[in-house]
Amino acid sequence: xxxxxxxxxxxxxxxxxxxxxxxxxxxxxxxxxxxxxxxxxxxxxxxxxxxxxxxxxxxxxxxxxxxxxxxxxxxxxxxxxxxxxxxxxxxxxx
Amino acid sequence: xxxxxxxxxxxxxxxxxxxxxxxxxxxxxxxxxxxxxxxxxxxxxxxxxxxxxxxxxxxxxxxxxxxxxxxxxxxxxxxxxxxxxxxxxxxxxxxxxxxxxxxxxxxxxxxxxxxxxxxxxxxxxxxxxxxxxxxxxxxxxxxxxxxxxxxxxxxxxxxxxxxxxxxxxxxxxxxxxxxxxxxxxxxxxxxxxxxxxxxxxxxxxxxxxxxxxxxxxxxxxxxxxxxxxxxxxxxxxxxxxxxxxxxxxxxxxxxxxxxxxxxxxxxxxxxxxxxxxxxxxxxxxxxxxxxxxxxxxxxxxxxxxxxxxxxxxxxxxxxxxxxxxxxxxxxxxxxxxxxxxxxxxxxxxxxxxxxxxxxxxxxxxxxxxxxxxxxxxxxxxxxxxxxxxxxxxxxxxxxxxxxxxxxxxxxxxxxxxxxxxxxxxxxxxxxxxxxxxxxxxxxxxxxxxxxxxxxxxxxxxxxxxxxxxxxxxxxxxxxxxxxxxxxxxxxxxxxxxxxxxxxxxxxxxxxxxxxxxxxxxxxxxxxxxxxxxxxxxxxxxxxxxxxxxxxxxxxxxxxxxxxxxxxxxxxxxxxxxxxxxxxxxxxxxxxxxxxxxxxxxxxxxxxxxxxxxxxxxxxxxxxxx
Numbered sequence: 277x278x279x280x281x282x283x284x285x286x287x288x289x290x291x292x293x294x295x296x297x298x299x300x301x302x303x304x305x306x307x308x309x310x311x312x313x314x315x316x317x318x319x320x321x322x323x324x325x326x327x328x329x330x331x332x333x334x335x336x337x338x339x340x341x342x343x344x345x346x347x348x349x350x351x352x353x354x355x356x357x358x359x360x361x362x363x364x365x366x367x368x369x370x
Numbered sequence: 371x372x373x374x375x376x377x378x379x380x381x382x383x384x385x386x387x388x389x390x391x392x393x394x395x396x397x398x399x400x401x402x403x404x405x406x407x408x409x410x411x412x413x414x415x416x417x418x419x420x421x422x423x424x425x426x427x428x429x430x431x432x433x434x435x436x437x438x439x440x441x442x443x444x445x446x447x448x449x450x451x452x453x454x455x456x457x458x459x460x461x462x463x464x465x466x467x468x469x470x471x472x473x474x475x476x477x478x479x480x481x482x483x484x485x486x487x488x489x490x491x492x493x494x495x496x497x498x499x500x501x502x503x504x505x506x507x508x509x510x511x512x513x514x515x516x517x518x519x520x521x522x523x524x525x526x527x528x529x530x531x532x533x534x535x536x537x538x539x540x541x542x543x544x545x546x547x548x549x550x551x552x553x554x555x556x557x558x559x560x561x562x563x564x565x566x567x568x569x570x571x572x573x574x575x576x577x578x579x580x581x582x583x584x585x586x587x588x589x590x591x592x593x594x595x596x597x598x599x600x601x602x603x604x605x606x607x608x609x610x611x612x613x614x615x616x617x618x619x620x621x622x623x624x625x626x627x628x629x630x631x632x633x634x635x636x637x638x639x640x641x642x643x644x645x646x647x648x649x650x651x652x653x654x655x656x657x658x659x660x661x662x663x664x665x666x667x668x669x670x671x672x673x674x675x676x677x678x679x680x681x682x683x684x685x686x687x688x689x690x691x692x693x694x695x696x697x698x699x700x701x702x703x704x705x706x707x708x709x710x711x712x713x714x715x716x717x718x719x720x721x722x723x724x725x726x727x728x729x730x731x732x733x734x735x736x737x738x739x740x741x742x743x744x745x746x747x748x749x750x751x752x753x754x755x756x757x758x759x760x761x762x763x764x765x766x767x768x769x770x771x772x773x774x775x776x777x778x779x780x781x782x783x784x785x786x787x788x789x790x791x792x793x794x795x796x797x798x799x800x801x802x803x804x805x806x807x808x809x810x811x812x813x814x815x816x817x818x819x820x821x822x823x824x825x826x827x828x829x830x831x832x833x834x835x836x837x838x839x840x841x842x843x844x845x846x847x848x849x850x851x852x853x854x855x856x857x858x859x860x861x862x863x864x865x866x867x868x869x870x871x872x873x874x875x876x877x878x879x880x881x882x883x884x885x886x887x888x889x890x891x892x893x894x895x896x897x898x899x900x901x902x903x904x905x906x907x908x909x910x911x912x913x914x915x916x917x918x919x920x921x922x923x924x925x926x927x928x929x930x931x932x933x934x935x936x937x938x939x940x941x942x943x944x945x946x947x948x949x950x951x952x953x954x955x956x957x958x959x960x961x962x963x964x965x966x967x968x969x970x971x972x973x974x975x976x977x978x979x980x981x982x983x984x985x986x987x988x989x990x991x992x993x994x995x
Contacts, residue, residue, distance in 0.1 A: 282622070282626070284622045284623065284626075284649070285619060285648075285649065288649050294644050294649065295644075336848070336849075338626050338627070340950075340951055341626050341627045341628045341820075341950055341951030341952075342857075342951050343849075343855075345853075346855055359626075361622075361626045363622075363623060363626075
């Protein structure tokens with residue numbers, strides 16, 4: 277299935293791209309996607325993002341504009357056309 | 371050791387005289403300075419119900435006890451007066467260098483009153499004030515005005531001394547005119563630049579050698595406490611993010627949450643948000659960073675468009691709000707053109723948030739006219755004015771906007787109505803629903819349908835549609851200081867908004883930057899404040915009660931000035947977002963849930979402070995204003 281992945285601020289610099297269109301297997305969860313990016317796109321991605329099996333502070337993952345914590349966290353099942361965003365938490369402007 | 375002496379200059383423009391006014395220590399402690407002191411003085415001195423262009427209206431340009439002390443990002447000042455845009459108490463805050471240099475010049479604030487018969491500029495140096503003829507400056511932009519004044523005072527370095535001025539927008543009493551300083555900094559909101567224009571005050575130069583450290587109650591303690599504060603602020607990841615990308619860090623995130631107002635607030639997602647984001651600016655037109663006086667965060671962007679149709683010299687900005695107002699809001703994805711618009715609006719002296727919103731209102735009205743959806747006589751009037759102006763204000767038309775900046779600044783053709791702001795423009799053409807404002811003040815860049823606590827923040831902001839009375843986006847979007855689900859009906863959000871409103875009131879009264887308070891709270895400022903003022907028995911609780919007092923005092927001014935309603939614009943109340951995570955939600959759904967609890971917590975009767983809370987906050991003298 278096809279999904280869209282976006283990288284903001286530190287992750288934009290780290291990956292070198294703002295947006296990737298990925299074709300991933302059905303039944304992929306968020307943690308599967310992180311493993312996939314770590315293996316196929318940027319080695320070290322998982323370590324930068326996660327602390328064992330939780331999202332490391334200060335990072336944030338959005339699935340279709342909603343924080344992963346508001347779903348099943350890293351075990352959230354992904355669906356066709358989902359948009360996933362990886363971002364540091366340190367966003368603030370007035 | 372002695373108590374801080376807070377000294378203002380009362381400047382009468384009618385007879386070109388001035389006198390010194392000392393603020394009593396007890397009064398200062400009750401209202402702190404900046405926004406708080408300005409509110410108190412406005413309640414005492416501005417007669418109820420006057421026209422904002424009456425000579426009895428006043429402009430208070432005030433610093434706070436922390437301004438210019440070096441206690442981290444204390445380079446700001448606050449302006450208060452009756453707003454010609456809203457008709458209520460207006461106030462605005464600006465960074466740069468003006469606040470500190472005003473204090474160094476020998477004055478902690480200025481009370482501007484009366485009206486001059488001809489344009490003047492003030493030269494304030496080392497405790498003295500000179501009135502100068504500004505006829506030759508009238509009509510000139512902010513950049514040119516500053517250049518000429520620096521030639522007159524013979525100080526060319528922009529780091530020595532500072533200038534506050536208005537552009538042609540203020541001179542021509544545009545109701546969305548800003549008070550500018552240091553060329554790119556704006557006390558932008560609520561149109562107070564028009565009041566200075568009405569009073570014929572073109573500019574103020576400030577310079578002096580006053581040593582604030584020598585006047586402190588305990589300067590040794592101050593140095594030690596200020597260092598602790600600086601270490602805490604700079605250790606916060608938010609400070610580091612702001613240094614990296616400035617306020618534009620927000621563009622992609624707000625868009626991801628479905629809360630980036632697009633096409634005059636008809637959508638919450640802009641498919642080209644990346645093209646106007648901080649990430650894109652950093653790899654295109656960004657030259658370097660700059661900070662206000664004494665600040666090491668340096669959130670301001672210095673940009674240059676070296677060539678092409680939107681060629682712009684090295685200048686500051688644009689900030690997130692300005693970029694959004696001219697980008698997603700108008701369907702413009704070319705950031706070079708937005709840099710140009712920002713530069714020109716600073717030069718003409720406009721509030722960029724209000725200007726962008728007023729242009730989106732015009733674009734929607736023009737679209738409706740072309741579709742035959744305005745009353746026939748209004749449609750004819752609008753099309754005629756647009757044709758006479760020689761522009762095509764359709765969505766995404768960058769060149770039309772650039773022409774509109776000049777047309778509005780000089781109140782020419784369609785620009786005469788644009789200069790009135792979104793509310794009056796939409797009302798003039800019989801479609802008030804097209805203007806997105808609260809209490810007459812155009813809204814900034816967060817859609818409250820997607821970030822639901824902002825529905826309460828906007829609706830109850832005393833000065834109107836504002837994100838700086840309570841920035842609950844911090845909770846809803848980034849989870850700080852506490853993580854909130856932006857779409858949850860959670861009653862604890864009401865307390866969070868109320869407490870942030872009270873605390874931010876203190877921030878504007880101290881006068882410090884709101885970027886400081888990310889990761890710091892009232893307790894972090896107490897010892898610094900005590901060291902400066904000598905208020906040794908002050909507690910965190912007293913500081914927060916003072917914030918609540920000032921917030922209520924502002925409202926006491928407002929509720930006596932006409933119909934004053936805590937609500938959202940019709941579109942945000944009734945129309946749901948068509949896409950994204952907040953699809954299907956309306957503002958009414960959120961506001962109806964939050965507002966009754968908020969009134970209960972504030973002890974307000976349908977938005978009006980009760981006698982009980984007025985007495986509790988020691989505001990009895992204004993009970994019968």
